[in-house]
Amino acid sequence: MANIFDDLEVGKSVFKDKQPLDHRFLPENLPHRKEQITQIAKYWIEALNNVTPSDITIYGKTGTGKTAAAKFAREQLNEAASNKNVFIKVEYIRCTDYTTEYQVIAQLCQKLGRNVPHRGWTKGEVINTFRDIFRRNAYGKKLILIVILDEIDILLSKDGDGILYTLTRTDNVSILSISNYVEFKQFITPRVMSSLRDKEIVFPPYGADQLADILSERAHLSFKEDTIESDVIPLCSAMAAKEEGDARYALDLLRTAGEIADEEESDKIIGDYVRRAKDRIEHNKITDIILTLPTQQQRVLDAILRLTQNNEEITSGKLYDTYKEVSKGDSVTYRRIFDFINELEMLGIISTNTISRGRGKGRTNIITLQCDTNLLEKTLYSI
Numbered sequence: 001m002a003n004i005f006d007d008l009e010v011g012k013s014v015f016k017d018k019q020p021l022d023h024r025f026l027p028e029n030l031p032h033r034k035e036q037i038t039q040i041a042k043y044w045i046e047a048l049n050n051v052t053p054s055d056i057t058i059y060g061k062t063g064t065g066k067t068a069a070a071k072f073a074r075e076q077l078n079e080a081a082s083n084k085n086v087f088i089k090v091e092y093i094r095c096t097d098y099t100t101e102y103q104v105i106a107q108l109c110q111k112l113g114r115n116v117p118h119r120g121w122t123k124g125e126v127i128n129t130f131r132d133i134f135r136r137n138a139y140g141k142k143l144i145l146i147v148i149l150d151e152i153d154i155l156l157s158k159d160g161d162g163i164l165y166t167l168t169r170t171d172n173v174s175i176l177s178i179s180n181y182v183e184f185k186q187f188i189t190p191r192v193m194s195s196l197r198d199k200e201i202v203f204p205p206y207g208a209d210q211l212a213d214i215l216s217e218r219a220h221l222s223f224k225e226d227t228i229e230s231d232v233i234p235l236c237s238a239m240a241a242k243e244e245g246d247a248r249y250a251l252d253l254l255r256t257a258g259e260i261a262d263e264e265e266s267d268k269i270i271g272d273y274v275r276r277a278k279d280r281i282e283h284n285k286i287t288d289i290i291l292t293l294p295t296q297q298q299r300v301l302d303a304i305l306r307l308t309q310n311n312e313e314i315t316s317g318k319l320y321d322t323y324k325e326v327s328k329g330d331s332v333t334y335r336r337i338f339d340f341i342n343e344l345e346m347l348g349i350i351s352t353n354t355i356s357r358g359r360g361k362g363r364t365n366i367i368t369l370q371c372d373t374n375l376l377e378k379t380l381y382s383i
């Protein structure tokens, strides 16, 4: 009998290898980020002279290559260090996976060969174990540790700045913080700020031409020859440049357009597939967000949808009344509704606009839906 996989593999595909279009793929070359990578290297070069480098903070909007550049610099430093008489470790921590100081320090201990449980010890015990690594390491050489804390804003907003306090007060540790949020330093208290003498590197959004260069390199690795019409890469780049220069979005567009070509059994990716890819990505993103909202927040959204469909101007008072009808007695306080409104706005599902009603009548917040009503209706009522 033929192997079942043989049949599945027979299908025609425009892809020769999908991996280079995956977010986690680290390309050998990062076009248009040489300057930023060189800046990181200029600080990290100290480590090759056995000196702990300055702390660094990287800022930039989503998809501007911050993670890729930091990981690229790490590879380069590891390679350079292998020829020198130094002992350097660069550890990468994504703060959405390790959300407390305890978890981050425990994870660092694990990576440096100390067996620390992910829960159960006191924070003091974990910190002592961590610091002990620098006093007595097996190689007898000074260990320099560079910790990359990606999405640090998440950790700081949830658990405070204890992690930075501990790391800045451990000898031979240097921090590279990565944040999407320029204001993240509001979470840092003066006690930590005074010892965090960090250098800042900004990652600007990519322009359409830069995105086209990035996509061309990846497309070359991912697609078979002559499978892309000439307008496809410029179209993906222009669309992603509008979305704040997000390279991740550009790659998603290109990969999804390729998948649509395969579904259509076409041997070429055409511009129309890119436009369909845009709708599909948008659709999936909104559906995912809505489906993972807590129930009470889904009800607030349901109330906004009903008012929008009735063409009503949505004030917070009117929203609360409709929300109470939707939730049939199981409702939160009026005060809490404002948190929900803020969160929905941050997710980009609604927008709010303050208008003045004229002298003496005060100001009112008007809420407007920012996603497709049909899509919202279908998603909410499928739950």
Ligand SMILES: Nc1ncnc2c1ncn2[C@@H]1O[C@H](COP(=O)(O)OP(=O)(O)OP(=O)(O)O)[C@@H](O)[C@H]1O
Pocket (backbone or CB within 6 Å): 022, 023, 024, 025, 026, 027, 029, 030, 031, 032, 033, 060, 061, 062, 063, 064, 065, 066, 067, 068, 069, 179, 180, 214, 247, 248, 251
């Ligand atoms: N200059 C570049 N050359 C090649 N690929 C790039 C470049 N910049 C970004 N990318 C790719 O785009 C995707 C997103 O990049 P990355 O994860 O580094 O962005 P980020 O700024 O860290 O975003 P976020 O803040 O959302 O985590 C990755 O797949 C990365 O490989």
